[in-house]
Amino acid sequence: xxxxxxxxxxxxxxxxxxxxxxxxxxxxxxxxxxxxxxxxxxxxxxxxxxxxxxxxxxxxxxxxxxxxxxxxxxxxxxxxxxxxxxxxxxxxxxxxxxxxxxxxxxxxxxxxxxxxxxxxxxxxxxxxxxxxxxxxxxxxxxxxxxxxxxxxxxxxxxxxxxxxxxxxxxxxxxxxxxxxxxxxxxxxxxxxxxxxxxxxxxxxxxxxxxxxxxxxxxxxxxxxxxxxxxxxxxxxxxxxxxxxxxxxxxxxxxxxxxxxxxxxxxxxxxxxxxxxxxxx
Amino acid sequence: xxxxxxxxxxxxxxxxxxxxxxxxxxxxxxxxxxxxxxxxxxxxxxxxxxxxxxxxxxxxxxxxxxxxxxxxxxxxxxxxxxxxxxxxxxxxxxxxxxxxxxxxxxxxxxxxxxxxxxxxxxxxxxxxxxxxxxxxxxxxxxxxxxxxxxxxxxxxxxxxxxxxxxxxxxxxxxxxxxxxxxxxxxxxxxxxxxxxxxxxxxxxxxxxxxxxxxxxxxxxxxxxxxxxxx
Numbered sequence: 001x002x003x004x005x006x007x008x009x010x011x012x013x014x015x016x017x018x019x020x021x022x023x024x025x026x027x028x029x030x031x032x033x034x035x036x037x038x039x040x041x042x043x044x045x046x047x048x049x050x051x052x053x054x055x056x057x058x059x060x061x062x063x064x065x066x067x068x069x070x071x072x073x074x075x076x077x078x079x080x081x082x083x084x085x086x087x088x089x090x091x092x093x094x095x096x097x098x099x100x101x102x103x104x105x106x107x108x109x110x111x112x113x114x115x116x117x118x119x120x121x122x123x124x125x126x127x128x129x130x131x132x133x134x135x136x137x138x139x140x141x142x143x144x145x146x147x148x149x150x151x152x153x154x155x156x157x158x159x160x161x162x163x164x165x166x167x168x169x170x171x172x173x174x175x176x177x178x179x180x181x182x183x184x185x186x187x188x189x190x191x192x193x194x195x196x197x198x199x200x201x202x203x204x205x206x207x208x209x210x211x212x213x214x215x216x217x218x219x220x221x222x223x224x225x226x227x228x229x230x231x232x233x234x235x236x237x238x239x240x241x242x243x244x245x246x247x248x249x250x251x252x253x254x255x256x257x258x259x260x261x262x263x264x265x266x267x268x269x270x271x272x273x274x275x276x277x278x279x280x
Numbered sequence: 281x282x283x284x285x286x287x288x289x290x291x292x293x294x295x296x297x298x299x300x301x302x303x304x305x306x307x308x309x310x311x312x313x314x315x316x317x318x319x320x321x322x323x324x325x326x327x328x329x330x331x332x333x334x335x336x337x338x339x340x341x342x343x344x345x346x347x348x349x350x351x352x353x354x355x356x357x358x359x360x361x362x363x364x365x366x367x368x369x370x371x372x373x374x375x376x377x378x379x380x381x382x383x384x385x386x387x388x389x390x391x392x393x394x395x396x397x398x399x400x401x402x403x404x405x406x407x408x409x410x411x412x413x414x415x416x417x418x419x420x421x422x423x424x425x426x427x428x429x430x431x432x433x434x435x436x437x438x439x440x441x442x443x444x445x446x447x448x449x450x451x452x453x454x455x456x457x458x459x460x461x462x463x464x465x466x467x468x469x470x471x472x473x474x475x476x477x478x479x480x481x482x483x484x485x486x487x488x489x490x491x492x493x494x495x496x497x498x499x500x501x502x503x504x505x506x507x508x509x510x
Contacts, residue, residue: 095453144364153359154362157430198458203438244377245379248378249381252336
């Protein structure tokens with residue numbers, strides 16, 4: 001009995017994470033889709049989804065919703081057209097979107113199609129003009145010198161801007177120099193930041209949502225970057241970074257040689273000399 | 281490496297499997313042959329290249345490994361440190377320097393085992409496997425640092441929650457599933473190294489207290505063939 005316990009427990013431990021819980025389509029739409037889509041509220045980054053099931057058959061829609069990159073990879077003409085209309089932005093795979101949930105979402109969209117105002121509309125960003133204070137605050141938030149109020153990591157961790165100099169920002173995520181244009185300006189980019197739809201941004205910010213004043217400051221920075229700069233080459237900072245690392249490593253080797261300068265150089269020679277001294 | 285099934289296999293099943301093997305394997309080896317908890321020194325056979333291989337490697341890899349553990353245990357403190365671009369860049373350059381030290385030392389150790397006939401004689405297939413695994417791991421780590429900066433910040437922000445989700449038996453794969461291939465490869469190789477630890481010379485990591493780093497130089501002599509011991 002004891003010997004069977006471990007394999008069974010191990011199986012349960014490994015299998016447990018694959019289990020998922022059911023989720024309401026309305027909540028799911030609000031959390032995962034509303035940054036890029038409305039239902040009857042007009043186009044954002046992605047198309048308005050009102051009457052989407054009349055424009056395309058359900059089987060195609062469900063397949064696309066479950067794994068957009070896979071459909072794009074097949075060079076599906078309609079998926080490519082959607083990507084073109086979204087300024088080249090591909091719809092990301094949405095974590096937890098099961099076939100059953102995809103069907104429920106389409107039912108939800110159909111049911112909401114005639115309603116006005118759409119219940120899943122994302123909050124809009126303030127309309128006032130950006131000020132120099134917004135730009136300064138956006139720069140500080142991006143670089144991390146001003147912490148995000150909900151504890152999220154600074155943008156510089158993963159992103160860079162063409163306006164940055166020196167070692168600049170991170171390269172795990174995309175260069176954000178032209179993000180303001182690509183996401184459709186203030187409202188599109190603002191909606192995106194309010195409820196980031198990509199899996200990575202969701203996983204990092206779902207417990208650290210950006211506040212409206214922070215979004216406005218960041219939008220000011222992104223607008224400024226898109227107007228007066230262009231994305232830097234992905235490898236622009238590598239020579240500086242690598243030079244620093246090589247210099248540090250060389251210094252380390254010199255230091256090691258100096259610290260252990262009186263070490264035993266050759267064990268066998270030392271033993272042999274000791275033996276010869278003993279014999280003499 | 282991008283399908284949900286593959287991601288679940290590599291980043292949920294595989295880490296649990298590696299830890300399971302690590303714990304059971306190390307206990308089994310300690311009970312079966314406690315005196316093999318060693319890296320089986322070859323210092324007596326050749327000491328000059330040994331120094332320039334093993335010392336830079338160990339100081340490099342231990343510093344980098346400690347940085348990973350600190351980012352896992354104290355992510356907020358790391359993010360706070362990184363909140364000034366100068367400090368972030370200084371930390372990253374320092375990390376890169378130690379990773380390069382590890383690479384230089386590792387290549388030195390491999391060259392020594394290849395070129396010195398006496399050392400080659402006592403080198404087992406498992407030793408080569410460990411060296412090659414470490415070479416892949418250190419190289420991918422360097423590539424991640426160079427091509428996907430700034431790791432200290434995004435590790436603390438994205439990978440630490442993933443690792444803690446594994447500890448809590450409630451895996452959250454979103455961040456790691458969307459990570460670049462190099463990052464994924466580095467993570468998977470870490471699990472491989474954990475899994476093979478009980479069966480290789482890597483087991484000497486567990487010998488505590490571990491005075492390798494500060495003890496005076498000492499000569500090790502064997503009274504048995506290393507092949508018998510391994």
